[in-house]
Amino acid sequence: MNMSNINSTRKSSYSHLSATERGEIAAYPKMREQPVDIARLLGCHCSTICREIKRCSVEQVKDKNGKQTFFNAYFADSGQRVYETNRQKSSYLKLNGCSTRFIAQLESALTANIRLHSVDSFVQTYKVNHPEEVVPYTKTIYRYIKEGLLAIKPIDLPKMVSIRKRSKKVMKTNKKTLGKSIEERPEYINDRSEFGHWEIDLILGKKTKGEAVMLTLVERQTRYALGVKLEDKQSQTINRAVTHLISQYPIASITADNGSEFSLLSTLEAVDVYFAHPYSSHERGTNENFNGLLREYVPKGISLNPLTSEELDNYLTVINERPRRLLQYQSSTFLFELARTT
Known part of the structure; x- marks a missing residue:
């Protein structure tokens, strides 16, 4: 019987091979059909047949006149068993x-x-x-x-909610770097191989006079975050807060943006301070990502004045103790304390 004379209808959409179709695949090679012909007869793509045969073939031995010959043979029951096993893991x-x-x-x-x-x-x-x-x-x-x-x-899950695409901003120029450029930052900071190097940023609430702000710092290697509520965003206020944090935590360097609120950071003698290029928030991606996580609890546009220190500490604790894929499902708290004590 010439199997090529059998008419077949191609499947209208993708579906898995059935046990019957696997039986036909096993039978066709005995009738000298090639994978491309089998695919046409079953109404599926040739690559489907090739993958199925490759995945579910078993090495066989043929003994002829005392000489052994090895070859691969496809078995339908083996193919169905592999499919069912994979389906359970699917x-x-x-x-x-x-x-x-x-x-x-x-x-x-x-x-x-x-x-x-x-x-x-x-x-x-x-x-x-x-x-x-x-x-x-x-x-x-x-x-x-x-x-x-x-x-x-x-x-x-805020990350699942689609965000309206912002209009593309026109890049501004001629904004001067406040101090040491990020281009001067050593490679051991860039590649996160050394502990104790931080990124800094401000989170704003309502853009009104007398509104509190939140200062955030994130350690680049462990992604451990600190946060402090401040009464305003004056550079002197920022410096006082950072000076206090330096006395409490291992802070060897800080990378900031070119906002005027950070203009006095370069006067700090205890740490190295680097400034990102103007309008380049991606150069402080670690801090930007953390701010996004914190925004789940402190949405944009709300006043930060009612926020208590206890509430902020709770938010920081939850984020720092969250197992994270980029940390091999360890928490920032665990890695920070480990690095701090070694």
């Missing part, structure tokens, strides 16, 4: 197949007023602590949230 694991305890704790943790975890850090931490339970991948949890399958809403 990110498309059905919600009802997940650990109910995991789902309950995930929803509780991520809808808390002050949450310790991100989706990713919760998933990874839970997997380590409960290796026997079925836990989906991080991207699967985000899919569940988008599909409304969980009690967690996108608004509970």
Whole structure:
């Protein structure tokens, strides 16, 4: 029978091979069909057939006249078994197949007023602590949230909420660097190989007279953050706060932007101070990222005057103790204390 005479209809959309189709793949080579012909007959892409054969072939031995010949043969049952195993590990694991305890704790943790975890850090931490339970991948949890399958809403996770694209700003020029340029910053600071080098920034509340501000510093290697509420953003106020922090923490250098509020930092003798290029916030990306995390608790446009020191300390503690992927799921607090004592 010439199998090439059989008409087939190409699948309208992608779907996995069935057990029957795997049986046909196993039968076709015996009839001298090539992968491209098998793909046409089954109505799928040639690469699908090639991957399936490569992934599920088993080495065989043929003995002819006392001479052994090795060859690879595709077996349908082997292919189906591999598929079912991979499906169990797949990110498309059905919600009802997940650990109910995991789902309950995930929803509780991520809808808390002050949450310790991100989706990713919760998933990874839970997997380590409960290796026997079925836990989906991080991207699967985000899919569940988008599909409304969980009690967690996108608004509970600010990073999921789409942000209106800002209009492109015209780059300004001729703003002078206040002191030592970031271009003079040593490589051991740039590559984060040495502990004790910080980035500094201000978080503003309402842009009105008499409004409090928040000074933030982030250690570049461990991402450990400090925060202080200040009555104003005068350069003298900033310097007094930084001087106090230098006496309390291992601060070897500070990288700031060119805002006038930081104009007196270069007068500090205890630390090296570097200034980023004008309008280049990406050069202080560590601090900018932290500010984004803090904005979850202190949104833009609200007054900082009612913010208490206790509330700020709670926010800092939660962020510093959050396991983070870029830190191999260790917390900034743990790494900071480790570096500080060694």
